[in-house]
Amino acid sequence: MTTPVTMPDVTTTPARIPVLDQATIAGPVHPRPGGRVPGGVRAGLRAAGLVAAKDLRLESRTHDAVGTVGLFALLILVTASFALPTGGPDRAGIAAGTLWMAILFASLLGIGRTQALESEEGCLDALLLAPVAREYLFLGKLAASLLFTVAVEMALVPVLLLLMQVPVGSGLALLLAALGLGTLGLVGSGCLFAVIAVRTRMRQALLPALVMPVAVPLMIASVQATGAALTGATVGANMHWLALLVGFDAMVLLVAVLAFPQLVEE
Amino acid sequence: MAPDRYPAVLFRAVTKSYGPVRALSTLDLCVAAGSFVALTGGNGTGKSTVLRLAGGLSRPDAGVVRVDGWDPRTAPPRLRGRVGLLTHDSGLYPDLTVRENLVLYGRLFRTPAGAVPDMVEALDLGAPLNRPVRELSRGTRQRAALARALLHGPDIVLLDEPYTGLDAGAVARLTALLARILSDGATIIAALHDLTPVDGVRTRLVELAAGRIHRDVPNPVAVQVGP
Amino acid sequence: MAGTETLAAKRFAPAGLLRWRRPLGLAAAAGMAALAVTALLLVAPDAVQGPPQRIFYIHVPSAWVGFLALAVVFVASVRYLVTGDPRHDDLASASAGLGVLFTTGVLLTGPLWARPVWGAYWVWDPRLTSFFVLWLVYLSYLALRRQVTDPVRRARYSAVLGVLGFLDVPIVYMSVNWWRGMHPEQVVITADGPRMPAAMLATLLLGLAAFTLFYLYLLAIRLGLARARRLAWATDATAADMEGTR
Numbered sequence: 001m002t003t004p005v006t007m008p009d010v011t012t013t014p015a016r017i018p019v020l021d022q023a024t025i026a027g028p029v030h031p032r033p034g035g036r037v038p039g040g041v042r043a044g045l046r047a048a049g050l051v052a053a054k055d056l057r058l059e060s061r062t063h064d065a066v067g068t069v070g071l072f073a074l075l076i077l078v079t080a081s082f083a084l085p086t087g088g089p090d091r092a093g094i095a096a097g098t099l100w101m102a103i104l105f106a107s108l109l110g111i112g113r114t115q116a117l118e119s120e121e122g123c124l125d126a127l128l129l130a131p132v133a134r135e136y137l138f139l140g141k142l143a144a145s146l147l148f149t150v151a152v153e154m155a156l157v158p159v160l161l162l163l164m165q166v167p168v169g170s171g172l173a174l175l176l177a178a179l180g181l182g183t184l185g186l187v188g189s190g191c192l193f194a195v196i197a198v199r200t201r202m203r204q205a206l207l208p209a210l211v212m213p214v215a216v217p218l219m220i221a222s223v224q225a226t227g228a229a230l231t232g233a234t235v236g237a238n239m240h241w242l243a244l245l246v247g248f249d250a251m252v253l254l255v256a257v258l259a260f261p262q263l264v265e266e
Numbered sequence: 267m268a269p270d271r272y273p274a275v276l277f278r279a280v281t282k283s284y285g286p287v288r289a290l291s292t293l294d295l296c297v298a299a300g301s302f303v304a305l306t307g308g309n310g311t312g313k314s315t316v317l318r319l320a321g322g323l324s325r326p327d328a329g330v331v332r333v334d335g336w337d338p339r340t341a342p343p344r345l346r347g348r349v350g351l352l353t354h355d356s357g358l359y360p361d362l363t364v365r366e367n368l369v370l371y372g373r374l375f376r377t378p379a380g381a382v383p384d385m386v387e388a389l390d391l392g393a394p395l396n397r398p399v400r401e402l403s404r405g406t407r408q409r410a411a412l413a414r415a416l417l418h419g420p421d422i423v424l425l426d427e428p429y430t431g432l433d434a435g436a437v438a439r440l441t442a443l444l445a446r447i448l449s450d451g452a453t454i455i456a457a458l459h460d461l462t463p464v465d466g467v468r469t470r471l472v473e474l475a476a477g478r479i480h481r482d483v484p485n486p487v488a489v490q491v492g493p
Numbered sequence: 494m495a496g497t498e499t500l501a502a503k504r505f506a507p508a509g510l511l512r513w514r515r516p517l518g519l520a521a522a523a524g525m526a527a528l529a530v531t532a533l534l535l536v537a538p539d540a541v542q543g544p545p546q547r548i549f550y551i552h553v554p555s556a557w558v559g560f561l562a563l564a565v566v567f568v569a570s571v572r573y574l575v576t577g578d579p580r581h582d583d584l585a586s587a588s589a590g591l592g593v594l595f596t597t598g599v600l601l602t603g604p605l606w607a608r609p610v611w612g613a614y615w616v617w618d619p620r621l622t623s624f625f626v627l628w629l630v631y632l633s634y635l636a637l638r639r640q641v642t643d644p645v646r647r648a649r650y651s652a653v654l655g656v657l658g659f660l661d662v663p664i665v666y667m668s669v670n671w672w673r674g675m676h677p678e679q680v681v682i683t684a685d686g687p688r689m690p691a692a693m694l695a696t697l698l699l700g701l702a703a704f705t706l707f708y709l710y711l712l713a714i715r716l717g718l719a720r721a722r723r724l725a726w727a728t729d730a731t732a733a734d735m736e737g738t739r
Contacts, residue, residue: 047374266284
C-alpha cells in the first residue's frame with residue numbers, strides 16, 4: 001500500500017522556469033533519427049491480442065456483437081424461409097443465397113456498431129497513442145470481428161440446413177472453406193470501411209453502401225461455392241471459387257493494412 | 267542542436283484546418299522540457315488542435331510539429347510511450363470497469379506492475395474501481411480518464427481541460443499530481459479555461475486567439491532560472 | 494486592391510489540361526459529328542444483327558472511356574495517397590463523375606442492343622454485369638465524397654475506395670464470367686487479328702477516338718472546376734483568417 005499523496009504547498013513555492021536558447025528555438029527541425037515505428041512483430045502481435053481480448057471482454061458484457069447481431073441474422077433466415085420457396089429443386093442455391101445475405105447484413109451491423117463505439121468515447125485515439133504500429137490495432141479488431149461472425153455462423157448454419165431442408169454430407173469441406181474464406185473477406189472489408197464510415201455524416205449507416213459494391217465478387221463466389229457444397233460437391237471441383245476468394249481476401253487485407261494508419265489520422 | 271537540448275514540443279509555422287474552419291494559422295510555439303504551459307483562449311481558438319497535433323493524432327496541413335525532436339506521428343516507441351494525452355473524450359470503454367480499462371491501457375503501454383495502484387491512489391479511484399465507466403458521474407469519469415492518460419508515466423503530458431467536472435478535493439489532488447509529475451522532470455501543456463488551480467505551478471501562459479498566439483508570458487510570481 | 498486581383502487571376506488561371514479545352518472541344522465535336530454520320534449513314538449494317546448493331550459504335554466506345562476514366566481515378570488515387578498533393582484528388586473526383594456518366598451510357602445502350610438481338614433487355618452477360626458492378630462502386634465513391642466535408646479526409650477516404658474499387662475490377666469480371674456467360678464471341682481482337690470488316694473496324698476506331706476526345710474535353714472542364722473550387726475554398730479560409738487578426 002503506497003503512502004497517501006502529500007500535497008505540496010503550491011501557493012508559495014516559486015516555479016522554476018526552464019529557458020530555451022535562441023539557437024534551439026530557431027534551429028533546424030529535421031526529425032531525430034530513430035527508425036520507423038515500434039517494437040517489432042512480437043510486440044505488435046501482443047498488442048493485437050490485447051485489443052482482441054478487450055473486444056471479447058466487451059462482448060461478454062454487452063452481448064451485442066454475437067447475441068443481438070446473431071438474433072438479427074436468424075430473423076433474416078426465418079423471414080427468408082417464409083418468403084422464398086423451400087424444399088424445391090433449387091433449394092441448395094436458395095439456401096446459400098439466404099445464408100450469405102444474413103451473414104452480410106448481420107456482420108456489417110455488428111462491425112459498424114463496434115467501430116462507432118470505439119470512436120464515440122475517443123477510445124481509438126487513446127489506443128493510437130500506444131507504442132505499437134497502428135496496423136496491429138487493425139489486426140486485433142479484425143480478429144475479434146472474425147471470431148464474432150464465425151460464432152454467429154456456427155449457430156446460423158445448422159438452423160439454415162434445417163429450415164431450408166438441405167443436407168450437407170460430402171460437401172462439408174467445401175462448405176467450411178467457403179464460409180471461412182468468404183467471412184474473412186467480408187469482415188476485412190467491413191472493418192476497413194467502418195473506419196471510414198464512422199467519420200462521415202451518416203456514420204456507420206454508410207457502411208453497407210461502401211462494402212456491398214466492392215464485395216460483389218466475394219458474394220458471388222461464396223454463394224456459388226456454398227450452393228455447390230450443399231449439393232454435395234467437393235473442394236476440387238470448386239477450386240476456382242476458392243481461389244477467387246483467396247485473391248479477394250488478399251487484396252482487401254493488403255489495402256486495409258496499408259491504408260489503416262492513414263485513415264485513422266484526423 | 268545538441269541531442270539533449272531538443273525542446274519538448276516545437277511547432278513551426280503550423281497550419282491546420284478542419285473543413286472550412288481554420289484552427290491554427292502559422293503557429294510558432296516552442297516549449298522547453300520541464301515547463302508547465304497553461305494554454306488558454308476562447309472556444310474554437312485552437313487549443314485542442316495544438317494538443318492533438320502534439321500527440322500525433324492529427325497531421326498539420328503545413329508546418330512541422332516536433333516532440334522531443336521527433337515527428338509524433340512516425341516516432342519510435344522511445345517517444346510514443348512517453349506522451350500522455352487527454353482529449354475531450356475520456357478514452358475509456360463505457361462497458362468495462364475502471365480497473366479493466368486501466369489494466370488494458372497499462373498492458374498496452376507496458377507499464378510496470380505498480381502503476382495502476384499508484385494512479386488509483388493518486389486520483390482516489392478506489393471506490394469506483396470495479397464499476398463500469400458508463401455508470402460513473404462526470405467528475406469520477408474525468409478522474410478515471412486522467413488516470414488513463416497519466417498511467418504510463420509520460421514525461422510529455424498533454425491535457426485538454428483536465429479540471430472539467432472535478433470537485434474541490436479532486437482539483438487539489440490533480441494539482442498535486444501534476445506538481446509531482448512536473449518536479450519529476452515532465453513537460454505539461456494543459457488547455458484550461460480557469461487558471462486558478464494551476465496558478466502556483468505553471469511556468470508559462472500561452473493565450474491563443476484565432477489560431478495564433480495572442481499572449482505568451484512566463485508565470486509572473488516565478489523566479490526565472492536560466493542556463 | 495490591385496495586388497490581390499492580379500494574385501487571384503493568377504491563382505485561377507487555367508493550367509495543364511485546362512488550357513487545351515477549346516481545341517479539345519472542337520476536336521470532340523468534330524469527331525462526334527463524323528461518328529454520327531459514319532455510323533448512321535455511311536457504314537453498312539451487320540449482316541446478322543441488322544440495324545440495331547449500330548448501337549455498337551456508341552456502346553463500345555462508352556465502355557472504353559468509362560473504363561479509362563476509372564483507370565485515371567485509380568492512378569490519381571494512388572498518387573494522392575503517396576504524395577498527399579490535392580491536385581491528384583481534383584483529377585480523381587473529376588474523372589470519377591465522368592466514369593459514372595459513360596458507364597451509365599454503357600448500361601443504357603447495352604439493353605437497347607440486347608433486346609432486338611437476344612430478345613431480352615438484361616441477360617446477366619458478364620461484361621455488362623461487370624460494368625454494372627463498376628457503376629455501383631463508383632456511385633458509392635461519389636456518395637462517400639458527398640458525406641465528408643473536410644477536403645483532406647474526403648480525398649484520403651475516396652482515394653482508398655478508388656484504389657480498392659479498381660483493383661476489384663478483374664476479380665469482379667472473373668466472378669461474373671464464371672457465374673454466367675453469354676457475351677457474343679470476341680469480335681474485334683483475336684489471335685488472328687481483327688475479324689471485323691474493314692469499314693466497321695474503321696468506324697469503331699473513329700468512335701473510340703471521338704469518345705476519348707470528348708472525355709478529355711469534359712475532364713478538362715471538370716478539372717478546372719474542381720481546382721477553382723479548391724482554391725476558392727483556400728482563399729476564403731485565408732480571408733477569414735485575416736479578418737480574425739485585425
